[in-house]
Amino acid sequence: MGLIGLGRMGGNMRERLRRAGHTVVGFDRNPELSDASGLRDMVAQLPESPRVVWLMVPVQAVDSVLDELVGLLSDGDIVIDGGNSKWTNDKEHAARLAERGVRFLDVGVSGGVWGLEYGYALMVGGDSADVQHCMPLFEALKPEGDYGFVHSGGHGAGHFAxxxxxxxxxxxxxxxxxxxxxxxxxxxxxxxxxxxxxxxxxxxxxxxxxxxxxxxxxxxxxxxxxxxxxxxxxxxxxxxxxxxxxxxxxxxxxxxxxxxxxxxxxxxxxxxxxxxxxxxxxxxxxxxxxx
The missing domain is CATH 1.10.1040.10 (N-(1-d-carboxylethyl)-l-norvaline Dehydrogenase; domain 2)
Structure with a gap:
């Protein structure tokens, strides 16, 4: 998977996913943190579709990142917005990506800087088939045990929760x-x-x-x-x-x-x-x- 935004949350999420055996190509504007020189380079390093690209960027940056990303992805790929985005934008983002055959999930993520050690609480919005496809990633990120993950509903439900x-x-x-x-x-x-x-x-x-x-x-x-x-x-x-x-x-x-x-x-x-x-x-x- 690709992971965009390697700050306080994103960097630790990359590490937790890697510890679980997942291949993660991270991109950040800080070249010292990044695994790729840009979004095009990040996508090029990912295996063939369906790719998963997870955004951990501020709400103000989501639209510009999606604008650049959508032209790089293929039919069947999945974009996850895991930042603190406003839920009212999620249906619009899902519709815009769907025009290119790209699927979308909104995921509320809680855990702060302690998530690497204890796991992250995940609240997911989107279609069930897309959620199931991404479950190995969610299982790696969530805390051990029965709690810490919920499929809250359709697009927008994750960020609303x-x-x-x-x-x-x-x-x-x-x-x-x-x-x-x-x-x-x-x-x-x-x-x-x-x-x-x-x-x-x-x-x-x-x-x-x-x-x-x-x-x-x-x-x-x-x-x-x-x-x-x-x-x-x-x-x-x-x-x-x-x-x-x-x-x-x-x-x-x-x-x-x-x-x-x-x-x-x-x-x-x-x-x-x-x-x-x-x-x-x-x-x-x-x-x-x-x-």
Missing amino acids: KMVHNGIEYAMMQAYAEGWELLMASEEVENVSATFESWREGSVVRSWLLDLLVAALEKDPDLQKIRGYAEDSGEGRWTVEAALDLAVPVPAISASLFARFVSRQDDSPAMKMIAALRNEFGGHAVLPEDD
């Missing part, structure tokens, strides 16, 4: 962060880090995000090295927009999105924790405190 997943993530992170700020402000609780660590076993609020929170506090107990600014990457906004369109109330997710907007106006203690959590699971840049 990932969008809602990330909206939930926003709300969970916000709840942890607000709890941390409240504990830090109290005079009664003397060891906030140990309190959070104690919740990792037995508590109903235990989760992988909680584990990452504890890891962040171990590195910087008071988060003095982090600026309380958290960017929103798009999926939170899209989740709220979809909820408005469908008349579904999502007050917790909406509030967590707006809290990120607040972080751009004031250096909030809770936003320090949001920024620290994003860095732990996704390798996002952490801005230092202003002098």
Whole structure:
């Protein structure tokens, strides 16, 4: 298969696929990461059809990559968009590729920088036959065991599921962060880090995000090295927009999105924790405190 985009996620995905025995030709604009000089060279290195080409590029780059790629592929090839693309674009992309006989899957991918070690949660949208053809790749990428993969539905379903997943993530992170700020402000609780660590076993609020929170506090107990600014990457906004369109109330997710907007106006203690959590699971840049 070909893999376009070898950043924080794509590079580790290439390695996990290779460890499972798959041949992966990766392309990235950074020549130090790339296995090919360009998209044409990447496709030329792939076996005969049906080829599989997986995109892990920002949403802003998907259309331009597809424009170049479609002229290089053959009837029966499959393109997978595994980036955080907006689900409303997937049917259009599937239709455009279908005109050239190329098939399309949209795959929401979760796992951040830890996916190489633990596997990636995959939410897939598209036709069942195409999903089945690509199952060896999905099996290699997903965690071991029964969970971590779902064929969510037709084109758009994978990215819609990932969008809602990330909206939930926003709300969970916000709840942890607000709890941390409240504990830090109290005079009664003397060891906030140990309190959070104690919740990792037995508590109903235990989760992988909680584990990452504890890891962040171990590195910087008071988060003095982090600026309380958290960017929103798009999926939170899209989740709220979809909820408005469908008349579904999502007050917790909406509030967590707006809290990120607040972080751009004031250096909030809770936003320090949001920024620290994003860095732990996704390798996002952490801005230092202003002098």
